[in-house]
Amino acid sequence: MNQPLTVTSHNLEGSPARALITKIGLDGHDRGSRIVAAYLRDAGMEVIYTPPWQEIQSVVQLALQEDVDLIGISSLATDHLIIPEMMAALREAGLDSVEVFVGGIIPEQERPMLLKAGVRAIFGPGSQRDDIVECAKGLAAESREKKQQAFGG
Amino acid sequence: MSKVSDYVDNLLSRLRNGEVASLARAISLVDSHADVGNALHHAVRPFTGQAEVIGITGPPGAGKSTLINALITELRGQDKRVAVVAVDPSSPISGGSVLGDRTRMGEHTDDPGVFIRSLSARGHLGGLSASVLRVVDLIDAAGWDVVILETVGAGQSETEVAEVADINVVINAPGLGDDVQAIKAGILEIADVLVVNKADSPLAQRTERQLKAMLQLRREESQQVPVVSTIATAGSGIEELVSAIGSQSQSKFNASKSERLLDRTRRLLAQQAAEQLKCWLQGDTSPESASIITAVIEGNCDNEKAITDLIRIRYGAIL
Ligand SMILES: Nc1nc2c(ncn2[C@@H]2O[C@H](COP(=O)(O)OP(=O)(O)OP(=O)(O)O)[C@@H](O)[C@H]2O)c(=O)[nH]1
Ligand SMILES: [Mg+2]
Numbered sequence: 001m002n003q004p005l006t007v008t009s010h011n012l013e014g015s016p017a018r019a020l021i022t023k024i025g026l027d028g029h030d031r032g033s034r035i036v037a038a039y040l041r042d043a044g045m046e047v048i049y050t051p052p053w054q055e056i057q058s059v060v061q062l063a064l065q066e067d068v069d070l071i072g073i074s075s076l077a078t079d080h081l082i083i084p085e086m087m088a089a090l091r092e093a094g095l096d097s098v099e100v101f102v103g104g105i106i107p108e109q110e111r112p113m114l115l116k117a118g119v120r121a122i123f124g125p126g127s128q129r130d131d132i133v134e135c136a137k138g139l140a141a142e143s144r145e146k147k148q149q150a151f152g153g
Numbered sequence: 154m155s156k157v158s159d160y161v162d163n164l165l166s167r168l169r170n171g172e173v174a175s176l177a178r179a180i181s182l183v184d185s186h187a188d189v190g191n192a193l194h195h196a197v198r199p200f201t202g203q204a205e206v207i208g209i210t211g212p213p214g215a216g217k218s219t220l221i222n223a224l225i226t227e228l229r230g231q232d233k234r235v236a237v238v239a240v241d242p243s244s245p246i247s248g249g250s251v252l253g254d255r256t257r258m259g260e261h262t263d264d265p266g267v268f269i270r271s272l273s274a275r276g277h278l279g280g281l282s283a284s285v286l287r288v289v290d291l292i293d294a295a296g297w298d299v300v301i302l303e304t305v306g307a308g309q310s311e312t313e314v315a316e317v318a319d320i321n322v323v324i325n326a327p328g329l330g331d332d333v334q335a336i337k338a339g340i341l342e343i344a345d346v347l348v349v350n351k352a353d354s355p356l357a358q359r360t361e362r363q364l365k366a367m368l369q370l371r372r373e374e375s376q377q378v379p380v381v382s383t384i385a386t387a388g389s390g391i392e393e394l395v396s397a398i399g400s401q402s403q404s405k406f407n408a409s410k411s412e413r414l415l416d417r418t419r420r421l422l423a424q425q426a427a428e429q430l431k432c433w434l435q436g437d438t439s440p441e442s443a444s445i446i447t448a449v450i451e452g453n454c455d456n457e458k459a460i461t462d463l464i465r466i467r468y469g470a471i472l
Contacts, residue, residue, distance in 0.1 A: 015185030016248060016273070041249035046273045049251050050259070058262045065268055067177035094174060147178070 017045045017140035020068045022059060023052035024086060025079030032104055033074035036132060040072075043133045045140070056086045060093045068098060069143035070136060075104040084117035091118075097146035099139035103127065161192045168295050169200065173268065176295045180270055183291060184284045194287045197294035202414035204236075204293035206300045207398060208318025210280060210340065213306025215326040216350040218257035219385040220394075221301050225261050227391045228299055236268040236297040238288055240281050242305045243273045250274075254303055268297060280304035280311030286421050289317060307340065315343035316420045319413050320402050322394070324348040325364060327356035341367055344378055345401040348394060352382040434463055441466045 021037040023030060030052050037049045048066050050058075063071060071090075073083060080102060090098060102114060103123040111122055121135050167175035179197075183190035207224075209217050221237055228235050239254035252271035261267040270288070277283045281304055292300050304314050315321050323344035328351070341347075347368070349361045361382060368378055379397040383390030406413040434442075445462050448454035454462075 015181070015187075016275075018181075037251055041244060041251050042247045044247045044249040046243075046249065046271075047251045048255070048271055049253055050256055055263070058259075061262050064173050065177055065270055067174075067181045 017070070017137065017144075018048070018066060018068045019045050019070045019072060019136065019140070020048045020050070020059070020062055020066060021072045021074070022048075022050045022054050022062070023074050023079065024054050024056060024059060025075065025077070025082055026053070027075070027077040027079050028052045029076050030074070032076065033072070036072055036074065036103055039129050039133055040136055043137065045136070056082065056089050059086055060089050060095065063090065063095055063098055064093060069140040069147075070099045070101065072136070073100065073102050075102060075106065077105075080104070080106050080110065080114060083114055083119060087117040087119070097143050097150055099143045101135065101139060103132070157189060157192065161189060161196050164193065165196050168197070168291070171296060176268070176291060177270065179291050180272075180288050183287045184272060184282065190284075190287070194290060197291055200294035201290045202293065202410055202417075204289075204297050204300050205320070205402065205413070206289055206293075206302065206318045206417070208302045208304065208314035208321045209324060210304040210307050210311065210314050210321065210343075211324035211326075211348075211350075212329050214329060215306075215324045216383075216385045217303050217306075217324055218254040220324060220348065220350060220383060220391075221254075221303055222258040222260065223383075223385050223388045223391045224301060224394070225258060225267055226388060227395050229261075229264065229266055231395075233298040234266045234268075234296070235299045235301065236270070236292045237301045237303065238270050238272060238285060238292070239303040240272045240274055240285065240305050243275050245276070248276065268292070274305055278311070279313030280307040281313050281317065286317050286424065312339055312343050316424050317417075319417060320345045320398050320405070322346045322348055322398065324350050325360060326351040327354045327360040338367070338370075345405070346394065346397045347378055347380045348390075349380065349382045350385050352390065353384045353387070357382065430464070433467065434460075437463065437467050439467070 019040050021033050021040070023033055037047045040047050048062060048068060050062065059071065083102065087100065099120050100118065101121040101123070102119050105125060106114065106122055114122060120139055123132055164175050164179055168179055179193055183194055209221060211217055218239065225235050225237070237258065239252070241250055241252045241254060243250040250273040252273060255269045255271055258269055261269070272282045272285065272288065274282050281302070285302065289300050302314060302318055304311060321343045323340055326349065347364055349357055349364060351357060361380060365380060381390055381394045381397050383394060406416065442463055445454065445459050449456060449459045
């Protein structure tokens with residue numbers, strides 16, 4: 001029963017998905033992000049939760065150090081306008097495999113801008129818990145797939 | 154096979170070069186017990202032994218994370234590169250968790266001389282996660298000077314940190330219910346340094362007196378455990394804490410890195426041996442082992458002899 005040093009896989013199969021739930025910009029209303037953090041925890045994920053007002057560079061550092069699979073940004077006022085800048089910073093840091101979704105109040109006409117910047121999903125008011133969880137799980141799985149490929153798996 | 158060893162080599166050299174993303178990724182692999190995690194851990198071994206590992210344990214809400222935040226500031230002032238591994242409990246129902254310790258260390262997020270990683274206990278009891286020893290080795294090999302470990306809010310019998318950390322700081326604070334109950338003798342046993350945090354509270358002096366009284370009941374040597382009082386939120390008492398940690402480390406390891414590493418590796422092996430042996434013994438359903446166990450049940454053999462016999466019949470050939 002000695003555990004020899006044979007290597008058969010190097011995926012993270014079976015280990016919980018890791019999500020960063022945070023807020024950037026100036027708005028401090030964190031009820032939404034708290035609720036989503038609890039949803040994902042109850043769905044078995046490991047959630048890094050931060051207070052609001054994170055700088056874009058801090059989000060990059062958090063995502064890097066915590067090796068998260070997805071980032072959820074809550075925006076209730078105008079915070080979402082700096083999301084494209086955040087997406088660029090993530091790419092700059094080589095975090096292309098991290099998937100991003102957004103929740104909160106996003107005016108219809110500004111959604112295409114976010115999606116074009118690489119945001120994968122947007123959840124408006126009244127979104128269902130199951131839909132959010134389902135989507136987050138799917139995105140986490142995609143992220144891991146990409147990470148494995150990036151390392152030549 | 155060669156693809157995988159290429160992968161490990163690649164990750165290892167990037168990690169050794171100080172690439173944060175590679176360290177973070179390596180930690181995930183080790184934490185998920187992927188096979189490559191074993192290979193990675195094995196590969197970093199020759200590069201370990203430089204980092205000092207400081208464990209911080211104590212009851213929920215005592216101020217562990219806030220104290221670590223202040224410790225980082227102090228150690229950064231000494232130009233040390235500081236890594237933190239913070240373990241939070243997981244939900245027994247969903248297995249998920251909200252990892253919130255680093256929230257209190259937010260001011261250091263953007264400092265390239267600080268690396269913070271949150272881990273979930275993933276159901277592991279004892280105050281840490283099952284992978285934490287190996288995670289510490291990865292960080293050590295990546296060249297960080299100090300690794301600070303925050304256990305889950307403990308204070309009862311979660312003394313596992315003593316197997317991982319070189320120096321153990323046990324922290325308590327007034328106002329956590331019955332002061333003496335909040336921290337039990339078992340956890341005092343492992344303390345190299347005791348901290349009474351929240352010294353700004355009027356009840357802090359009483360907590361300090363109680364802790365000192367409890368220390369008196371311990372063995373001779375342990376009476377030398379320094380008691381430091383701190384206000385983590387204001388950063389006061391932190392200089393004293395760092396110097397208490399330093400002098401305990403000095404007397405424990407004669408300031409010798411190799412002695413420290415020898416001690417750490419011995420603890421690692423003992424821990425793994427215990428796990429492996431447990432696994433072996435529980436899986437051994439042979440008639441020979443059944444007859445030894447029956448002898449125990451019937452009172453014809455004491456536990457110690459039975460254990461030796463069980464190991465011998467099964468593994469005598471390879472021992
Ligand atoms: N008055 C006062 N409050 C403090 C002090 N240190 C920490 N706190 C407060 O105590 C609370 C708990 O602090 P944490 O650092 O989260 O405690 P912890 O031990 O890490 O808690 P867990 O990780 O949940 O077990 C927070 O509200 C802190 O602001 C202190 O020295 N004085
Ligand atoms: Mg904490």
